[in-house]
Structure formats: C-alpha cells, structure tokens
Amino acid sequence: MAKTIHIVRSVFSLCRAKEGNVLRANRLFVCVYCVCTSVAFGQELSAYLNHDRVKMGEAVVLKLVVKLPENSDISIEPYEKEFPALRKKEDSRVSENRIVLEIESAFKDTIKRSGNKITWIGSYSLVAWDTGKIVIPPQKVIINDSTFLFNETAFTVISETIGVQDELFDIEEGFATVPDELTWLQWLKTYWYITAGGIVLITASVWWYIKRKNKQPVKMETVMSLKDRTLFAINVLDKQKLWQEGKLKQHYSEMSHIMRSYLSGRYGLNLLERTTFETKALLLQTGLPADTVETFMTILRQADMVKFANSTTDELNILKISMLAKQIVAETSPLEIESEERRS
Numbered sequence: 001m002a003k004t005i006h007i008v009r010s011v012f013s014l015c016r017a018k019e020g021n022v023l024r025a026n027r028l029f030v031c032v033y034c035v036c037t038s039v040a041f042g043q044e045l046s047a048y049l050n051h052d053r054v055k056m057g058e059a060v061v062l063k064l065v066v067k068l069p070e071n072s073d074i075s076i077e078p079y080e081k082e083f084p085a086l087r088k089k090e091d092s093r094v095s096e097n098r099i100v101l102e103i104e105s106a107f108k109d110t111i112k113r114s115g116n117k118i119t120w121i122g123s124y125s126l127v128a129w130d131t132g133k134i135v136i137p138p139q140k141v142i143i144n145d146s147t148f149l150f151n152e153t154a155f156t157v158i159s160e161t162i163g164v165q166d167e168l169f170d171i172e173e174g175f176a177t178v179p180d181e182l183t184w185l186q187w188l189k190t191y192w193y194i195t196a197g198g199i200v201l202i203t204a205s206v207w208w209y210i211k212r213k214n215k216q217p218v219k220m221e222t223v224m225s226l227k228d229r230t231l232f233a234i235n236v237l238d239k240q241k242l243w244q245e246g247k248l249k250q251h252y253s254e255m256s257h258i259m260r261s262y263l264s265g266r267y268g269l270n271l272l273e274r275t276t277f278e279t280k281a282l283l284l285q286t287g288l289p290a291d292t293v294e295t296f297m298t299i300l301r302q303a304d305m306v307k308f309a310n311s312t313t314d315e316l317n318i319l320k321i322s323m324l325a326k327q328i329v330a331e332t333s334p335l336e337i338e339s340e341e342r343r344s
Contacts, residue, residue, distance in 0.1 A: 044068070047139065047150035055160045056131055059104050064122040064139060064150055070113065074120050075142045078107035083126055086135040096135065102127040128157045227333040230262040231326060238322050243315065251318070252303040259299060259325055266332055276300045292331055295324050 044067040051060050066074060082100040109122040128134050133156050138149035188195055224232065237258070242251040260271040260279070267286045271279050279300065283293045299321055305311035 045141070045148055045150050047136075047153050049136075049153050049155050051155060053156045053158065054128070056129060056157050057127060059125050059127050060155055062124040062126055062136060062153065064141070066120040066141060066143065067117060068120070068143060070116050070118050072118065073142075073144050076109070076122060076140070078122070079103060079124070080106075083124060084137070085128075086137065087130050088133045088135070099128075099130055099134070101134070102129065131157045131159050133157075225333075226262065226265050227329055230258060230329050233258045234322055234325055234329075238319070243318055248312065248318075249307050252306045252321075255321065255325060256300060256303040259296065259328065262329060263296070263332070276304060288332065292328060296328055299324055299328075 044065075046065045048063050048065075049060055050063070054060050064076075068074070081103055083103055085099055085101050086096040087099045088096045104125040104127050107122060107124055109120065112119045112121070133154055135152065135154045138152050141148050141150065234255070237251065237254055240251075242248070242254075257272070260274075263269065263283065264271045267283070267288070269282055269286070271282065274282065276297065280293060280297055283296065284290070302313070302317075302321055306313070
C-alpha cells in the first residue's frame with residue numbers, strides 16, 4: 001500500500017511540474033487514488049455516459065456502477081433538482097467554470113446478484129443548457145463505512161436546440177398530443193363506412209342463404225300403412241326360410257307375433273300377451289266375421305303345435321299358413337287406407 005501511495009505522489013508531482021495546473025494535478029491524483037483503493041479493497045467502480053455528444057436541451061444518462069462482494073453495505077446521497085458540473089467552452093482558453101445540470105428524472109438505483117457478487121447501478125438523467133465541454137466530477141459513494149470516488153466523465157453540448165430555428169421551446173411542444181380514446185358513438189361517426197359495409201355484407205349473406213335453402217328439393221318420405229307393413233314383414237319372414245335351418249319354432253313364433261301385432265293395431269287391442277282362447281273371444285267382440293276369426297285361430301293352433309308339442313310340418317303347409325295370414329290382412333284392412341306421403 002505504501003508503494004502505491006508513493007507512485008501516486010510521484011505522478012501528482014510530475015503533473016504539477018509539467019502542466020503547471022493545480023486543478024488538473026489534483027484531479028489526476030484523485031482518479032489514481034480511486035483506482036488504487038478500488039483494487040486494494042476488491043471494489044470495482046465505474047461511471048459512464050450513454051452519449052458523448054448531445055444537443056442543448058437533450059438528456060444524457062449518467063450510470064454509476066459498483067461491483068462488490070455480497071452482504072456489502074452501499075449508500076449514496078443523490079442530488080434532487082440540480083447536479084453540479086464544470087464547463088469549458090471549446091473556443092475559450094479559460095479553464096473551467098462551475099455550472100449546474102438539470103435533473104430530468106429522479107435518481108434511480110438497483111441491485112443485481114450473480115453468485116457471491118452483487119452489482120449496484122445508479123442512474124441520473126441530466127440536461128445541459130450550456131454549450132461546450134461538460135465535465136462531471138467524481139461522485140462519492142460509501143461502501144462498508146469507507147468513502148470511494150467514481151471516475152470523472154465528460155460530454156460535449158452543441159448549440160443545436162430542440163425546436164425550429166434554434167429557438168428554445170417549452171418541452172411540451174416537442175411531443176405529439178395523445179388523443180382521447182374514442183367512444184363507440186364517435187367510432188361509428190368516424191368509421192361509418194366500415195359499419196355500412198358490414199351491414200351490407202351480413203344482409204347479402206342472409207339473403208343468399210335463404211334463397212339457396214328455398215331452392216333445395218323437398219324430400220318426400222313414404223309412410224307405409226299398417227297393411228303394407230304387415231305384408232312386408234310376412235314376405236321377409238318367408239324369404240328367410242328359417243325352417244330349412246332347423247328353426248321352425250322361431251318361424252311360427254315370429255308369424256304369430258306379426259299377426260297379433262297387426263290385429264292389435266287394427267282393432268285397438270292388446271293381443272300379444274293373450275292366450276289363444278282369450279284372443280278369439282276379444283276378436284269376436286269387435287264384430288270380426290267368425291270365418292276370419294277361425295282362419296286366424298288355425299294359424300295360432302299351428303304355431304302352438306310347433307312351439308309346445310314339437311310338431312313338424314312340411315314346406316307346403318308352412319307357405320299355406322303364410323297365405324292365410326296375408327288373406328286375413330287383406331280381408332280386415334279398410335279399402336280407403338292407402339299409402340300416405342308426407343314432407344320431411
């Protein structure tokens with residue numbers, strides 16, 4: 001450490017002898033001292049500007065960065081309204097004179113952590129209203145009860161100003177006025193053509209859909225009468241020829257079911273769960289001719305013989321029973337009942 005201070009003093013003496021300027025020598029001494037102390041104590045301090053040349057009235061950002069071990073204490077007394085600086089005109093031999101910079105926004109600082117290191121960042125947004133070279137002197141910061149100085153920074157301010165013809169206008173004139181959000185009524189008045197186009201498009205779409213739907217052909221669905229449904233079921237059953245597969249009982253069971261369903265629907269009865277005797281009595285009560293009832297009884301007796309007595313019969317007798325069933329349907333169906341059609 002003593003060797004470092006000796007080097008700093010030697011540099012300081014050399015600067016005074018060579019330049020004859022105490023202020024420059026003091027500044028150089030401070031900078032070298034800050035660098036040496038930063039290295040000695042493991043701190044890394046740096047100050048920099050985002051621009052080195054700006055127009056008068058244009059903001060420049062000063063960044064103060066400190067890198068140090070975690071759990072270190074750091075504090076700074078920020079300026080609030082005015083920031084002290086030094087100015088030197090480019091065409092003047094006068095060394096420097098003190099000025100103040102306008103603080104455009106309040107001082108901000110943040111801390112970032114990476115491993116066992118932390119980085120503290122402080123920033124000023126400054127505005128200069130004087131031309132020439134602006135020098136920002138070293139800023140003080142306290143780290144763990146020790147005072148350190150940042151390096152000196154500088155930037156140049158040229159005479160061009162915000163506004164027209166180098167006149168200095170109010171800051172508000174440099175920004176466009178943000179319009180208020182439009183209400184739905186104002187939006188309709190402003191963009192009426194969009195609304196009108198949308199209405200025309202919707203109307204045309206509805207008209208086209210209705211016209212296209214009306215052109216579609218009407219589907220006709222044929223509704224079979226009770227008579228036709230019954231005859232169709234008998235024909236399907238005959239074509240299956242279940243007796244050839246050894247399913248004679250199933251054939252007569254389905255034939256009995258078809259005829260009971262037909263007569264139940266024709267006369268408003270429930271014959272599916274009735275015995276043969278009960279079925280005959282109910283049919284006679286409807287006024288059905290006795291010979292027609294007797295024909296139906298023949299079908300039921302044949303079905304009962306096959307189902308309960310394991311009786312067998314030939315194909316000719318089976319087809320005869322089917323003819324009798326069709327005869328009953330034809331005799332009992334009203335002449336006025338025909339196939340009806342309806343629109344789907």
